[in-house]
């Protein structure tokens with residue numbers, strides 16, 4: 336295995352404009368080595384399992400394996416690309432439509448969550464590139480809109496490489512849970528229609544320099560199996576408030592229960608999502624998180640992040656796995672496929688559920 340040095344990871348101000356300020360509440364998350372996981376290191380694998388049962392969040396150290404460094408370099412390229420493509424005129428960005436939640440689960444299209452008086456996004460905007468547009472064979476003629484088309488090869492290669500790492504994690508979770516090999520990996524293939532995506536998020540720096548009162552990404556849990564998050568600015572927070580999944584995601588946790596997860600160069604932030612929580616009947620944790628304006632001087636700069644997620648194949652039933660460590664019983668009241676469950680969750684998140692019920696959708 337080639338030894339990789341830190342010099343290959345760009346720690347310059349191009350990516351990290353200001354250091355993370357001292358003295359803020361920071362969570363001490365485990366740092367797990369991708370190289371060791373790929374080497375089959377038992378201790379590292381069981382630490383990963385512990386983390387997944389506890390906070391559902393950790394750092395994955397990508398520096399010492401070529402697959403990790405390659406993913407980091409691609410994330411850096413995405414960051415640079417994002418600086419350009421978010422600069423496209425708002426009308427052009429808005430033409431990149433999201434899919435109806437029945438099919439898309441926020442895996443494709445542009446969304447913004449707030450604009451200033453001139454109509455420019457001032458809270459958060461995101462671009463979602465759907466994996467199924469390129470790998471599932473379902474939409475062979477699909478074309479990205481002009482402001483994104485130049486980056487198609489990058490989108491495809493980062494999704495391909497991320498899927499490999501998602502499956503490294505899923506394979507370890509299968510072993511740790513003592514379940515049939517393939518239980519998870521057979522429903523997380525690159526070529527399956529699953530709603531996987533790469534999401535690029537842009538949080539413009541507040542013009543008046545004052546941090547936003549409401550978190551630009553409100554508290555939520557991800558409707559995914561595994562998420563990998565690259566970010567170069569602080570702002571992501573997780574809560575240590577009781578993390579009982581069946582409470583509404585949006586239920587308010589006290590301010591003092593939120594802790595920053597600062598970016599660490601050469602590391603990606605890994606978290607599990609709801610699908611893993613459901614399939615293990617609550618054993619694995621889907622960590623609740625939110626994003627606030629980057630703290631201190633970091634808040635003067637636009638914050639970008641690159642999120643790479645794996646979701647179960649849309650037709651897979653979200654049933655409890657047959658593990659000696661998992662209590663029997665079904666988590667969901669109904670026997671839902673990943674598509675049906677995801678649709679319900681997305682409708683709830685974007686607040687359309689009531690409108691849909693009254694026929695106004």
Ligand SMILES: O=C(O)CCC(=O)C(=O)O
Pocket residue numbers: 534536552557564566571624626640642
């Ligand atoms: O922007 C970030 O750092 C996190 C975004 C996030 O949590 C999400 O899109 O689910």
Ligand SMILES: [Fe+2]
Pocket residue numbers: 555556557624
């Ligand atoms: Fe999230």
